[in-house]
Amino acid sequence: MQLVLEKRAERSTFIAVASPLIAITLTLVTMAILFAILGKNPIAALIVYFIDPLTDSYSLQELVVKATPLVMIAVGLSLCYIANIWNIGAEGQFIIGAVCGSWLAVRTNGTDAGFWVLPAMLFLGALGGALYALIPAICRVYFGASEILTSLMLVYVADLFEDYLVRGPWRDPNGLNFPTTADFDPVATVPTLIEGGRLHAGSIIALVVVMLATVLLGRMIMGFEIRLVGAAPRAARFSGFNADRLVIFTFAVSGALAGLAGIIEVAGPIGHLQPNISPGYGFTAIIVAFLGRLNPVGILIAGLFLALTFIGGEEAQISMKVPLDLTKVFQGILLFYVLACDSLIVYRIRLLRTVGKPVPAHA
Amino acid sequence: MLDALVQIFSLIFSVNFILTVITASTPLLLAASGELVVERSGVLNLGIEGMMIMGAACGFAGAFMSGSTLIGALCGIVAGAALSAVFAFLTLGLAVNQVAAGLALTILGVGLSGLIGAGFVGEQIVQAPRLYLPILTDLPVIGRILIGEDAFVYFSIALIIAIWLFLYRTRAGLVLRAVGDNHTSAHALGYPVLNIRMLAVLFGGGCAGLGGAFLSLAYTPFFIPGMTAGRGWIALALVVFSSWRPGRLVIGAYLFGAVSILGLALQPLQLGVPQQLMNSLPYLATVIVLVLISRTRGTAGSAAPASLGLVFVPDR
Numbered sequence: 001m002q003l004v005l006e007k008r009a010e011r012s013t014f015i016a017v018a019s020p021l022i023a024i025t026l027t028l029v030t031m032a033i034l035f036a037i038l039g040k041n042p043i044a045a046l047i048v049y050f051i052d053p054l055t056d057s058y059s060l061q062e063l064v065v066k067a068t069p070l071v072m073i074a075v076g077l078s079l080c081y082i083a084n085i086w087n088i089g090a091e092g093q094f095i096i097g098a099v100c101g102s103w104l105a106v107r108t109n110g111t112d113a114g115f116w117v118l119p120a121m122l123f124l125g126a127l128g129g130a131l132y133a134l135i136p137a138i139c140r141v142y143f144g145a146s147e148i149l150t151s152l153m154l155v156y157v158a159d160l161f162e163d164y165l166v167r168g169p170w171r172d173p174n175g176l177n178f179p180t181t182a183d184f185d186p187v188a189t190v191p192t193l194i195e196g197g198r199l200h201a202g203s204i205i206a207l208v209v210v211m212l213a214t215v216l217l218g219r220m221i222m223g224f225e226i227r228l229v230g231a232a233p234r235a236a237r238f239s240g241f242n243a244d245r246l247v248i249f250t251f252a253v254s255g256a257l258a259g260l261a262g263i264i265e266v267a268g269p270i271g272h273l274q275p276n277i278s279p280g281y282g283f284t285a286i287i288v289a290f291l292g293r294l295n296p297v298g299i300l301i302a303g304l305f306l307a308l309t310f311i312g313g314e315e316a317q318i319s320m321k322v323p324l325d326l327t328k329v330f331q332g333i334l335l336f337y338v339l340a341c342d343s344l345i346v347y348r349i350r351l352l353r354t355v356g357k358p359v360p361a362h363a
Numbered sequence: 364m365l366d367a368l369v370q371i372f373s374l375i376f377s378v379n380f381i382l383t384v385i386t387a388s389t390p391l392l393l394a395a396s397g398e399l400v401v402e403r404s405g406v407l408n409l410g411i412e413g414m415m416i417m418g419a420a421c422g423f424a425g426a427f428m429s430g431s432t433l434i435g436a437l438c439g440i441v442a443g444a445a446l447s448a449v450f451a452f453l454t455l456g457l458a459v460n461q462v463a464a465g466l467a468l469t470i471l472g473v474g475l476s477g478l479i480g481a482g483f484v485g486e487q488i489v490q491a492p493r494l495y496l497p498i499l500t501d502l503p504v505i506g507r508i509l510i511g512e513d514a515f516v517y518f519s520i521a522l523i524i525a526i527w528l529f530l531y532r533t534r535a536g537l538v539l540r541a542v543g544d545n546h547t548s549a550h551a552l553g554y555p556v557l558n559i560r561m562l563a564v565l566f567g568g569g570c571a572g573l574g575g576a577f578l579s580l581a582y583t584p585f586f587i588p589g590m591t592a593g594r595g596w597i598a599l600a601l602v603v604f605s606s607w608r609p610g611r612l613v614i615g616a617y618l619f620g621a622v623s624i625l626g627l628a629l630q631p632l633q634l635g636v637p638q639q640l641m642n643s644l645p646y647l648a649t650v651i652v653l654v655l656i657s658r659t660r661g662t663a664g665s666a667a668p669a670s671l672g673l674v675f676v677p678d679r
Contacts, residue, residue, distance in 0.1 A: 005457070143654045144657040149649065149653055150650045157647060160642050161639065283466075283470060287470070323481045326474070326478060329478055331470055331474070332468075333471060336449065336471065339453060339459040340459060344457075347457070
């Protein structure tokens with residue numbers, strides 16, 4: 001038996017819609033098997049993972065809080081990936097955005113600075129993320145260095161830089177030697193939407209980002225350029241689109257969004273700068289982008305789904321004593337299935353019986 | 364200032380430093396050797412980091428349960444190859460984008476290794492033994508450096524020599540390079556492109572697994588989640604640095620090994636530089652080297668295999 005791919009005459013619209021659902025179903029089946037191997041009741045485990053977080057107000061809010069950075073980062077990354085440009089360093093841009101915005105919060109801490117502090121912090125966060133993302137973009141455009149490797153290397157650098165700041169110059173002198181900055185002032189904090197709740201205004205910004213991206217991709221010439229360069233690079237070259245400019249643009253936008261997500265996370269749910277501000281949002285967002293089929297609205301749904309895996313993973317760790325790493329396994333498997341199913345949009349799989357000699361071609 | 368320089372120099376040329384450089388370079392060399400063959404066949408597997416950490420976890424598990432370094436190393440190889448088989452199925456069988464599949468492999472490998480390694484964190488094994496030949500190993504300076512290493516170090520050197528011989532001195536190596544440079548022509552000549560690539564990917568997975576196993580069996584005799592710390596990505600950069608040539612790969616691996624432990628080695632000197640800056644040196648160096656090497660090469664005359672990273676679906 002031999003597995004052979006055959007190009008479909010047309011892209012299958014049915015599979016294009018169904019592929020994320022097929023992928024999720026396959027992942028759930030795989031997870032059930034994994035749970036059984038770990039000696040847990042698969043059904044009970046899946047309920048803890050995927051149903052329980054949806055049943056109370058606190059975890060529902062937490063779901064949106066966790067989905068917010070995922071969606072914002074993934075929307076930016078999808079612009080890159082559509083154009084076949086590979087920014088995989090969003091985690092680093094997220095951290096640098098958080099650092100740049102926090103600079104202002106730390107500087108104004110304890111002064112009676114006005115309401116302008118938070119908007120300025122958000123701006124600095126986006127700017128910092130964009131500038132940091134421009135490093136790999138410039139390295140690629142002007143020196144031809146692979147943006148995949150440089151953007152990833154800079155994640156480690158950003159992480160160490162932030163670690164240095166919170167353990168060194170920015171450490172809270174009254175913080176009992178914990179490696180964190182002082183808690184941000186109220187004017188430097190993203191307001192919550194519900195009194196005493198977790199839901200914060202950053203989620204609204206994420207929704208706006210989704211809308212803007214939809215307009216950009218569907219209605220603007222830049223969006224057309226992004227899609228064209230991705231789908232038909234040769235045609236794009238002939239029609240005079242500048243691929244280098246696109247690398248700079250998509251990197252800057254995705255970096256700005258990751259940076260914005262970073263400062264919102266720090267000025268919102270966390271409230272101060274500390275080491276390990278992200279449980280891997282920048283990497284999980286890659287999965288979100290693909291699961292959402294590189295479409296802003298799809299990404300919104302996919303972001304909520306992957307946020308569920310974070311919360312479900314934490315709950316399962318506490319109540320069922322399963323390792324937290326299971327969440328990453330889950331996310332990795334999900335991405336595999338998504339990619340495999342996406343392949344079926346363009347190709348049809350045929351199983352051939354091999355009888356020693358090649359099958360004659362019918363053309 | 365001068366004093367500090369003298370101190371740094373005496374440190375860099377000390378036997379101990381050279382020994383640590385060799386230990387730091389070996390996992391890079393092992394993983395990058397495998398990837399070199401993979402990329403020469405035209406496949407870009409970005410999942411090295413995931414395969415290495417799986418090799419570290421499974422290698423440790425194997426060695427801990429069997430009490431044998433050799434069995435541990437074999438477990439590492441099998442784990443890396445098994446993970447790469449998933450990658451091969453996706454990219455070669457289902458024509459999935461190689462960059463995306465490689466990222467998925469890394470995410471999966473990091474998660475799985477945490478799951479497998481969780482039961483072994485805090486445990487310790489007997490470190491891989493070092494060669495000791497009476498008299499020879501006791502020779503001053505070169506004795507310990509050349510005749511006092513563990514089996515992984517000698518194997519990594521033997522491996523890269525074997526790869527060089529294979530690529531440039533055998534017919535099979537020539538076919539592999541042809542597949543990587545132009546898969547359409549190779550297919551037209553009747554070579555089984557996908558099968559050749561699958562073997563290359565499995566080989567690369569085994570090498571990455573072995574490099575990871577080295578970390579938990581010889582580098583440190585215990586397993587820590589995330590202990591590869593980006594070495595898989597540095598190995599990828601090394602392949603670019605080497606212009607896809609085995610000889611330069613060895614030089615590159617040892618240079619990067621030296622840079623990666625420079626921070627640790629200079630720590631006792633109290634240079635007044637933040638430790639975090641020292642720790643970020645290998646990553647910064649990788650970026651700078653990639654820029655310099657890509658710049659001198661120019662965009663047109665790239666040394667990369669011409670079909671690298673491209674999807675190939677054979678027509679019938």
